[in-house]
Amino acid sequence: MLNTVLKSVFGSSNDRYVKSIGKIVNQINALEPQIQALSDDELKAQTDKFRRQLDDGASLDDILPEAFATVREASVRVLGMRHFDVQLVGGVVLHRGEIAEMRTGEGKTLVATLATYLNAIEGKGVHVVTVNDYLARRDAEWMGQLYSWLGLTVGVVVPNMNEFEKRDAYNADITYGTNNEYGFDYLRDNMKHERRQMVQRPFNFAIVDEVDSILIDEARTPLIISGPTEDKQDLYISIDEVVKTIPEDWYEKDEKSKSIQLTEDGTEEVEKLLIEKGLLASTNLYDVENTQVVHHLDQALKAVHMFKRDTDYIVKDDKVVIIDEFTGRMMDGRRWSNGLHQAVEAKEGVKIEPENQTLASITFQNYFRMYPKLSGMTGTAATEAAEFWDIYKMNVVEIPTNVPVQRIDEEDEFYKNTLDKFAAIAKAIKEKNEIGQPVLVGTVSIEKSELLSQFLEKEGVEHAVLNARFHEQEAHIVAQAGRLGAVTIATNMAGRGTDIQLGGNIEFRIEDELSETPEGPERDAAIQKIKDEVAAEKAKVLEAGGLFVLGTERHESRRIDNQLRGRSGRQGDPGLSRFYLCLEDDLLRIFGPDTLFAKMMNSNLADGEAIGSKWLSKAIETAQKKVEARNYDVRKHVVQFDDVMNDQRKVIYEQRGEIMEADRVDDVVVDMRNDTINALVADACPPGSYPEQWDIDGLKERVEDVLGLNPPIDAWLEEDHVEPELLEERLAAEADAVMERKFANADEGIWRQVEKSILLERLDHHWKEHLATLDALRQVVNLRAYAQKQPINEYKQEAFGLFERLLDTLREDVTRILLKSEIRAEPAPMRDLPDLPDFLTGHIDPLTGFDNSDDGDGSFERPELFGSLAGSPRAASGPGGADARNPYADMDVSRNAPCPCGSGNKYKHCHGAA
Incomplete structure (x- = not known):
């Protein structure tokens, strides 16, 4: 009660913070007449002026008011748009490394130009992160006009660009791209073999558009680059045949966590079926030699009994294509991990592609935390404010709307079953359609979209269905969802980032209708006609009540519901929103209090009857909060485990960078050789032991295996007072002598390159093996909770030991290769370093196996880095001679x-x- 009174008197902390930024807005406004008086050339010269001020010691905060005033005036002249005062507030928030929560239609794209321009003046690079390639290209082209006019360079990063194009894009003052592409480029860069091959430069500042989608929804799934492993097609098919015969009473499934497991009786029965098919190496399913079969059995159970066609995936062109659970879009080229995708392919009877092995991975949390300054903007972030602060140390600031919101949010309507609910929805849509009010319907799956479409066809209502099957046209369809009488069915937030303007979107209509009309009077007249039609239509839509947003069920996250609602009522337009629910909805069925809803509604509701109450809506919101808390725990869990790997990743990538930049690495190689020799002697002659306890025979074998030497160790031991240190010194001297003889017979430049190449290749090889081991550890370490141990602590301890073993193995491997290799007297010409192959890239959810990556356009065997280690790098092959x-x-x-x-x-x- 007291908090409510204090808030009403003094305002919330958010209100006070926004009010404090008002002083800066007043400074910007005071400069406006002065900036407006500048000519175009003088306004363009402001950028160089600001750079000189920074060179003279001024800070970005010092030049902020004048820089923002410059961008505002340039926007008026170039784009015909002037920033509102609330947009200036948003620009300050972004510049400070915070999250600006702004309602849909408030012009977030324009807000970003303020902080982007200011921070790009330094020349260190600004990354603007978008949710898809379409928005990256659109915003780069649209806002790029403004930046270019002010003398800044703009680049855009999308899949399938070559190395030169990407490097140019990253070297621009401002770079647009998707979160996936930025992350994958970072991983690819750290798989390159020369610094000149890398495309990114040091991180500086990033602005994340739709920050909740990227840093919350997608952050549950790490980015993964992988390469192919052996083909096990017959195994997938055989296990799929077994799983499809399993009755329901043989397994138990948990839809909350998307997990499924066999019952005790089911295990015995499945064991018999697997033995009949000859799939088990022994009669006990859980013997260690059957580990692979058990793993693929679990994945097949999940594929057959948990994953639904047209909800989790679709089959298109004889391929299983994943459906994104948040946007409802097709994820072409993206695959589930750990054999799950292969299990679904076997289930659907399509071509089974081989599994892939992880070569590099990173979570979005650890990727974006590498930016010294990170900010974001979205229409819905307040519900996740705690997570943004815990993970990214970013505050959420709610920016007031430019015009008060007039949208009416009605109470939810509850029905007994799906058919009653959809009949009511179709009836409501028809009523709105008859008065000309446009309707945007949000569904959670393709299946629900198509079911509703059938209901509307029966009612005779014309409509557009926008789901994963037609994502290519989604921006154009959504843009016209505000036209008179339009009915648009959209899967979740398809088309997010596209403005729905009442009466229609002028820009998209011009693009769709006049794309082939050449410039000239005829085109100008057609454009004016479109503008007049849109203005007339908008007046009619306003009279009908604006856009009606109808949700067919609640999402497990309140943010997704709020995003859908936010499509209506932009910039003070009237609007209406309402959600329709029933007992069969996933949220109520899986997470809702069964007895409460079931008893109340089944006993009190007749078929087709609806009930609405604030109390029921509150209960739904409580269920959503529980799911959000659970999802936050999942993401936090992912970060905790990846933080362990991240420390190791930093060490490896930093070491790679130093090796690539160094002209020579002989000092590193010598240190590795000495460490290896010391380890060999320490293993055979433990500290504090007596000479008669030493394993001399074992030492001789290891010295010959690793160093390729047969020194007179027995003779050395006959001397008086031989200590392990003396053995180390003499072995090191023998090894050094061998290396000096090799070096004397080789060209120094070639030999230094060979050392670097072998060091990098072996480092990459052992890092890849280490990642595979950590993946396996990650999957089983949770079992240690049964022994009253903390899985994360166990993982840290094991991972640290594995990393130490990686470094020991690397030192030994490099030493063995260099000591045993032979160098030709006459060096062959140097060969070029190979390009990285087009590895599969993935963005894998560790719980569900969902993949939300960006470009999985192929996987190839990695080319060998060297010819025979018995010689120098091989020469270019192929006959000479020019031809036509x-x-x-x-x-x-x-x-x-x-x-x-x-x-x-x-x-x-x-x-x-x-």
Whole structure:
């Protein structure tokens, strides 16, 4: 009670903070007349002026008012849009590394230009992160006009760009791209073998659009780059055949966690079926030699009995395509991990692609925490404010709307079953459609979209269905959802980031209707006609009550519901929102209090009858909060485990960077050799032991295996007072002598390159194996909770030991290769470093197996980095001589160099491919 009174008198802490920014807004407004008086050339010169001020010691905060005033005036001249005062507040919030929560339609894209311009002046690079490639291209092109006019460079990063294009994009002052592409480029860069091959530069500042979607929804799933493993197609098919015969009483499933397991009786029966098919190596299903079969059995159970076609995935062009659980979009080229995708492919009878092994991975949490300054914007962040602070140390600031919101949010309506609910929805849509009020319907799956479509067809209501099957046109369909009498069915938040304007979106209509009309009077007249039509139609839509947003069921996250509601009532427009629920909805069925809802509604509701109450809506919200808390725990769990790997990842990537930048790594190689020799002697001659206890025979074997040497160890031991330190010194001297002889017979430049290459290749190989081991550990470590141990602590301890073993193995491996290799007297020409293959990239949910990655366009065997280690790097192969297809064949052109023809492509992708 007291808090309510104090808040009404003094305002909330958010209100007070926004009010404090008002002083800066007043400074910006005071500068407006002065900035408006500048000519175009003088306004463009402001950028160089600001740079000089920064060079002279001024801070970004010092130049902020004038810089924001400059952007506002430039926007008026270039884009025809002037920033509102509340947008200036949002710009300050973004610049300070906080999250600006702004309602849909408040112009977040324009807000970002303020902080982006200010921070880009330094020349260190600003990354603007979007949720999909379409928005990245659109915003880069749209806002890029403003930045270019002010003298800044703009780049955009999307999949399938070549190395040169990406490097140019990252070197621009401002770079647009998706969260997935940024993350995958970071991982790919740390798999390159020369610094010049890397595309990213040091992190500086990032603005994340739709920050809740990227840093919350997608952050449950790490980014993964993987390569192929062996093909086990027959195993998947055989296990799928077994699983499809299993009756329901043989297994138990938990829909909350999307897990399924066999009962005790079911285990015995399945064991018999597997033995009949000859799939078990022994008669006990859980013997260690049957581990792989048990793993694939679990995945097949989940695929057959938990994952639903047209909800979790669709089958298109003989492929299983994942459906994103948050947006309802198709995830082309993305795959579930750990054999789950293969299990679904076997279930559907389509071609089964081989599994992949992790080569590099990172979570979004640890990726975005590498930025010295990170900010974001969205329409819905307040419900997750605690998580944003805990994980990213970002405050959420609610920015007031430019015009008061007029949308009416009605109470939810409850029905007994899905058919009653959809009949009521179809009736409500028809009523609104008859008066011309546009309706946007939000569904949670393709299946529900198509079911509702059937109901509307019976009612004779024309409508557009926007779901994962038609995502290519989603922006254009959603943009026109505000037209008179329009009925649009959208899966979840499809088309997010596209403005729904009442009467229609002028820009999209021009693009759709006049794309082939050339510039000139005819086009100008057509554009004016479209504008007049939209204005007239908007007046009619306003009279009908604005956009009606109808939710067919509640999502497990309140934010998704709020995002759907927020599509209506932009910029003070009237609007209406209402949700329809029933007992068969997933949220109520899985998470709701069964007895409460079931008893009340089954006993008191007749077929087709609805009930609405604030108390029921409150109960639903409580269920949503529980699910949100659970999902937060999942994400926090992922971060806790990835933090352990992240410390190791930083060490490995930092070491790789130092190796790549160094002209020579002989000091590292010598240290590794000495450490290896010391370890060999320490194993055979433990500290504090007597000489008669030493394992000399074992030492001789290890010295020959690792160092390729047969020194007179027995003779050394016959001397008086031989200590382990003396053995270490003499073995090191023998090894050094061998290396000096090799070095004397080799070209120094080639030998230094060989050392670097072997060091990098072995580091990558052992890191890959280490990741696979950590993956396996991660999957089983939770079982230690049964022994009253904390899984995360056990994981830290085990992972640390594994990392130490990785470093020991790496030192030994590099030493063995260099000591046992032979160098030719006459060096062959140096070969180019290979490009990285197009590895599969994944964004895998550790609980459900969902993959939310961005580009999985192929996987190939990794090319060997070297020829025989018995010689220097191999020369380029193939006969010389130019021909008609390749006039540059006689030239010594690197395969990865730009083609001499001037096309801008790599030689190997141009004339070198001939």
